[in-house]
Amino acid sequence: MFKKTLSYPHLVWMVLFVIAPMFLIFLYAFTVTDDGGTLSFTLENFAKFFEPMYIKILFNSVWIAFLSVVFCIILGYPAAKIIADRDRRRIAMGKKATGLLMLFVMPMWMNVMLRLYAWLTILQPDGVLNSFLSLLGLPKLDIMYTQTAVVLGTVYDFIPFMIMPIYSVLIKIDDSVIEAAQDLGANKTRVFWKVILPLSMPGVVSGITMVFLPALTSFYISDFFSGGQFMLIGNLIEKNFKNPVGRNFGSALSIILMIFAFLSMHVMKIFNKSNRQMDMY
Amino acid sequence: MGKHLIEFKNVCKTFDDTEVLKNINLHIDENEFLTLLGPSGCGKSTLLRIIAGFEEPTSGSVCFEGADLCGVPAYERKVNTVFQRYALFPHLDVYDNIAFGLHIKKLGSKEIDSKVRRVLELVNLKGFERRTIGSLSGGQQQRIAIARAIVNEPKVLLLDEPLAALDLKLRQGMQLELKNMQRELGITFVYVTHDQEEALTMSDTIVVMKEGTIQQIGKPTDIYNEPKNAYVADFIGESNIISGIMKHDCLVNIMDTDLECVDTGFAPDESVDVVIRPEDIYILDPDKGKITGVVESVTFKGVHYEMVIDSNGFKWLVHDTAKYEVGSDVSLLVKPFDIHIMKKS
Amino acid sequence: MKKHFFKSFIENIYLFLMFLFLYFPIVILMIFSFNSIKSTSNWGGFSTRWYVQMFSDDALLGAFGTTITIAIIAALASCVIGTAAAIGIQGFRSKRLKGLINAVTNLPMVSSELVMGVSMMMLFLTVKIPLGYFTLLLAHITFCVPYVIVSVLPKLVQLDAGLYEAALDLGAKPFYAFRKVVLPEIKPGIISGMLIAFTLSIDDFVISFFTTGNGVNNLSIYIYSSVRRGVNPMYNALSTVMFILVAILLFIINKRSSSKTGDSPIGVLG
Numbered sequence: 001m002f003k004k005t006l007s008y009p010h011l012v013w014m015v016l017f018v019i020a021p022m023f024l025i026f027l028y029a030f031t032v033t034d035d036g037g038t039l040s041f042t043l044e045n046f047a048k049f050f051e052p053m054y055i056k057i058l059f060n061s062v063w064i065a066f067l068s069v070v071f072c073i074i075l076g077y078p079a080a081k082i083i084a085d086r087d088r089r090r091i092a093m094g095k096k097a098t099g100l101l102m103l104f105v106m107p108m109w110m111n112v113m114l115r116l117y118a119w120l121t122i123l124q125p126d127g128v129l130n131s132f133l134s135l136l137g138l139p140k141l142d143i144m145y146t147q148t149a150v151v152l153g154t155v156y157d158f159i160p161f162m163i164m165p166i167y168s169v170l171i172k173i174d175d176s177v178i179e180a181a182q183d184l185g186a187n188k189t190r191v192f193w194k195v196i197l198p199l200s201m202p203g204v205v206s207g208i209t210m211v212f213l214p215a216l217t218s219f220y221i222s223d224f225f226s227g228g229q230f231m232l233i234g235n236l237i238e239k240n241f242k243n244p245v246g247r248n249f250g251s252a253l254s255i256i257l258m259i260f261a262f263l264s265m266h267v268m269k270i271f272n273k274s275n276r277q278m279d280m281y
Numbered sequence: 282m283g284k285h286l287i288e289f290k291n292v293c294k295t296f297d298d299t300e301v302l303k304n305i306n307l308h309i310d311e312n313e314f315l316t317l318l319g320p321s322g323c324g325k326s327t328l329l330r331i332i333a334g335f336e337e338p339t340s341g342s343v344c345f346e347g348a349d350l351c352g353v354p355a356y357e358r359k360v361n362t363v364f365q366r367y368a369l370f371p372h373l374d375v376y377d378n379i380a381f382g383l384h385i386k387k388l389g390s391k392e393i394d395s396k397v398r399r400v401l402e403l404v405n406l407k408g409f410e411r412r413t414i415g416s417l418s419g420g421q422q423q424r425i426a427i428a429r430a431i432v433n434e435p436k437v438l439l440l441d442e443p444l445a446a447l448d449l450k451l452r453q454g455m456q457l458e459l460k461n462m463q464r465e466l467g468i469t470f471v472y473v474t475h476d477q478e479e480a481l482t483m484s485d486t487i488v489v490m491k492e493g494t495i496q497q498i499g500k501p502t503d504i505y506n507e508p509k510n511a512y513v514a515d516f517i518g519e520s521n522i523i524s525g526i527m528k529h530d531c532l533v534n535i536m537d538t539d540l541e542c543v544d545t546g547f548a549p550d551e552s553v554d555v556v557i558r559p560e561d562i563y564i565l566d567p568d569k570g571k572i573t574g575v576v577e578s579v580t581f582k583g584v585h586y587e588m589v590i591d592s593n594g595f596k597w598l599v600h601d602t603a604k605y606e607v608g609s610d611v612s613l614l615v616k617p618f619d620i621h622i623m624k625k626s
Numbered sequence: 627m628k629k630h631f632f633k634s635f636i637e638n639i640y641l642f643l644m645f646l647f648l649y650f651p652i653v654i655l656m657i658f659s660f661n662s663i664k665s666t667s668n669w670g671g672f673s674t675r676w677y678v679q680m681f682s683d684d685a686l687l688g689a690f691g692t693t694i695t696i697a698i699i700a701a702l703a704s705c706v707i708g709t710a711a712a713i714g715i716q717g718f719r720s721k722r723l724k725g726l727i728n729a730v731t732n733l734p735m736v737s738s739e740l741v742m743g744v745s746m747m748m749l750f751l752t753v754k755i756p757l758g759y760f761t762l763l764l765a766h767i768t769f770c771v772p773y774v775i776v777s778v779l780p781k782l783v784q785l786d787a788g789l790y791e792a793a794l795d796l797g798a799k800p801f802y803a804f805r806k807v808v809l810p811e812i813k814p815g816i817i818s819g820m821l822i823a824f825t826l827s828i829d830d831f832v833i834s835f836f837t838t839g840n841g842v843n844n845l846s847i848y849i850y851s852s853v854r855r856g857v858n859p860m861y862n863a864l865s866t867v868m869f870i871l872v873a874i875l876l877f878i879i880n881k882r883s884s885s886k887t888g889d890s891p892i893g894v895l896g
Binding site: 002003006007008009010011013014017018019020021022023025028075079081082083099100102103104105106107108109110111112113114117118119120121122124125126128130131156159178184213214216217218219220223224227234237238241247250251254257258260265271 | 637640641643645647648649650651652654655658665666667668676707708710711712713714715716717718727730731733734736737738739740741742744745746747748749752763765769770775825828829831832835836845846849850853854857861863864865868869872873875876880
């Protein structure tokens with residue numbers, strides 16, 4: 001039944017639309033086209049990246065992505081834990097899960113742009129937030145067009161990707177493991193720090209990998225919330241590709257981004273050796 | 282027994298450089314209940330899968346009613362299989378599972394109906410037609426798996442450890458039922474198991490296998506009483522196996538004790554394996570028997586006591602209805618025809 | 627008992643605040659979608675004018691149509707390619723080859739959307755396929771297929787290989803055996819894979835942004851480019867409609883898979 005030939009359309013497709021395009025990126029990254037249209041090998045696209053301006057953009061992006069990941073964990077982990085606890089208790093009693101997870105995920109399914117648009121109307125200088133504050137007699141907040149707004153948008157956009165993997169690991173923790181820990185004399189706090197948290201690390205790690213890279217590259221969020229004045233590496237790549245002369249530099253940036261992504265994923269893998277799920281992401 | 286139904290000639294099978302079957306020669310007769318017996322990994326299941334058509338032999342030939350089976354796909358063979366984990370179709374109910382093969386044969390719905398009912402009666406599950414597979418117990422699933430296979434009236438029914446997943450009591454009941462079913466239906470059963478008791482209870486012929494080779498083919502009584510080598514003896518029932526020297530015909534020496542036996546045809550002073558069944562050893566007061574020892578442990582087994590007797594470091598396993606206390610000195614006696622002498626393998 | 631009550635009280639407050647964070651913006655949008663004036667802070671009375679405007683905006687409806695048709699075609703195509711591929715991948719005995727294929731399959735999921743988008747754009751520009759509906763579709767199928775494979779593969783691994791053999795043993799030809807025995811078993815995986823593909827396609831912005839052109843927009847791109855020109859309450863109306871559609875869709879999926887955990891597309895994504 002498992003005829004290898006059945007996978008060939010997929011493999012051909014992948015070669016055409018994934019491998020070949022990646023190859024092109026490499027080709028562009030290591031070449032320049034002169035006026036006559038001939039290609040020549042060069043490293044100048046990469047050298048250009050080491051100008052202080054670009055390094056600063058990279059640091060900025062990493063900082064924003066890092067902050068977003070941290071907030072996603074701080075906000076998402078307790079939520080995932082509370083829902084998973086309740087669902088596990090119900091499933092143990094033979095009932096259906098609460099469906100609370102569904103509520104957390106639902107906004108994710110609405111169009112990404114509409115989601116961001118919703119915050120736009122709130123954060124605008126004359127938006128809901130400020131009219132609410134002035135109603136209370138408080139000073140106006142100028143969040144819009146700041147780093148805070150970008151982080152807020154990123155967290156809002158990606159928090160389901162942190163909650164889901166943590167939840168799916170927590171829900172699978174065997175109750176007997178927790179009972180065993182209690183039996184051995186661990187109190188609730190100890191059970192959490194010594195048993196539940198280590199067991200849920202695979203979920204946290206896949207959450208981090210699912211949030212960090214997109215946060216690094218989601219140029220549309222910083223476009224939305226900073227009106228384009230706040231450059232992230234994603235914006236830089238986007239700008240360079242939308243302009244035909246920037247494509248060589250854009251390709252080099254893409255490669256740097258990929259290396260960065262694979263490195264951070266590798267670090268995560270080492271950090272979390274036992275996590276088999278990592279192979280999926 | 283009738284003519285040869287299936288014949289294996291010099292069959293070899295290799296998987297990724299591992300030889301699973303080595304030069305198998307075997308024939309299976311009509312109406313025979315043949316059991317392939319051996320530990321896991323001995324190639325017995327592969328042999329069965331070759332008959333079913335899920336594997337092709339690497340070399341050699343398999344004939345069915347005189348015609349070569351090579352290249353005949355599984356769905357065209359006149360054999361059906363009862364799978365180890367039943368492989369019942371979980372999305373179909375009992376009726377549709379059993380009718381699966383009949384639908385393919387394009388029988389009329391009336392005929393299918395009567396056949397399904399008849400076979401359900403045969404496996405004692407009348408009225409289970411519309412039950413889902415998930416709602417059945419292990420034993421019931423087992424019966425449905427058998428029903429699904431025999432409803433197609435195969436020439437040969439292949440059974441791959443069909444009782445392995447059942448508990449002891451159910452297993453013993455099913456053993457008898459299977460044997461009766463085979464007699465009633467008059468079809469050949471090829472049965473794979475690693476359970477020697479099961480093999481002894483049900484089979485007409487037992488094929489003992491080890492690492493891809495056939496060790497012995499014979500009737501249950503022959504295999505039990507006249508094992509060809511120490512491996513077979515050990516596999517078929519518990520045995521005491523000890524090295525000895527054949528002094529001359531009908532006299533063997535073990536542990537510096539000469540014992541009379543009935544075996545002949547060995548060279549003088551040839552090194553041999555001596556096999557003695559635990560129930561063939563008599564345990565007596567000291568000085569009454571030939572071999573002396575100390576009782577090391579006693580376990581009550583329902584009908585008899587199982588005792589371990591330490592005799593100069595060798596632990597004899599003895600089954601006897603008389604009980605001796607742990608630590609007491611005893612002696613052992615074996616009748617000459619209960620001593621089995623085997624060439625060293 | 628008292629302690630437990632306190633704990634669940636704190637938990638409820640936390641959940642409430644989280645839901646507030648997630649839904650407050652959406653609720654605000656919904657409320658102001660019925661506002662008669664063009665403001666997101668002052669209420670000028672009830673009106674459905676933004677809904678009327680939305681349904682008469684041809685560009686918006688066009689983008690909506692593109693989004694839906696692309697999502698349907700991409701979901702169906704990736705479903706066929708992905709299911710076949712998953713079955714084929716199971717046929718590879720060599721561990722190394724299997725690992726390589728899985729690595730290639732996972733590439734679109736692990737590598738950044740941005741890189742996927744720009745690299746495909748470069749491909750289309752290089753082989754001179756004009757950017758538009760067709761390239762958008764190709765791109766969407768490309769990023770959908772791996773998700774179908776990932777959701778079908780576990781079902782195939784779980785599948786008792788004996789079932790297929792049992793069908794052959796009972797006289798079924800290979801294709802019949804596949805259709806009658808294997809397909810019903812892996813169907814939940816195929817369907818959830820298709821749903822993931824559908825929703826990913828509907829929601830996608832980054833890859834679409836780079837692989838479309840010539841005025842062909844999907845909803846995300848259309849909103850992206852017009853919102854930057856300023857707030858328009860029409861999008862409030864659109865958000866309300868989308869949110870209700872999503873809620874209905876999720877409700878149906880939840881009903882379908884509530885009995886079997888792990889079959890829901892959320893489970894696969896997580």
